[in-house]
Amino acid sequence: MAFFRAFLNSPVGPKTTHFWGPMANWGFVIAGMMDSRKPADAISGNMTAVLCVYSLLCMRFAWMVHPRNHLLLAFHVSNESVQLYQLSRWLKHQRYLPPKEDNVS
Numbered sequence: 510m511a512f513f514r515a516f517l518n519s520p521v522g523p524k525t526t527h528f529w530g531p532m533a534n535w536g537f538v539i540a541g542m543m544d545s546r547k548p549a550d551a552i553s554g555n556m557t558a559v560l561c562v563y564s565l566l567c568m569r570f571a572w573m574v575h576p577r578n579h580l581l582l583a584f585h586v587s588n589e590s591v592q593l594y595q596l597s598r599w600l601k602h603q604r605y606l607p608p609k610e611d612n613v614s
Contacts, residue, residue: 549602
């Protein structure tokens with residue numbers, strides 16, 4: 510019970526925007542994972558690149574802000590991973606990256 514009370518009243522607990530802001534942002538990660546099933550020609554290369562830069566900048570912010578916001582950092586690491594995957598799919602579709610060769614022995 511003491512752990513829950515300490516979490517509830519912490520500077521990054523559920524009574525603050527330091528908690529609810531990152532929680533709302535998880536929608537980006539879920540949407541990116543759902544979009545990975547769609548065809549690569551539906552991906553916006555510009556928007557995906559912007560989301561990559563956005564997450565990189567916000568990762569640094571989440572690390573440097575006091576109190577350090579690990580929930581926001583975890584979100585941006587996850588979002589960066591999903592967006593880089595989407596960007597690689599878009600680049601392959603646009604033929605900027607060579608297709609992966611299968612070495613079947």
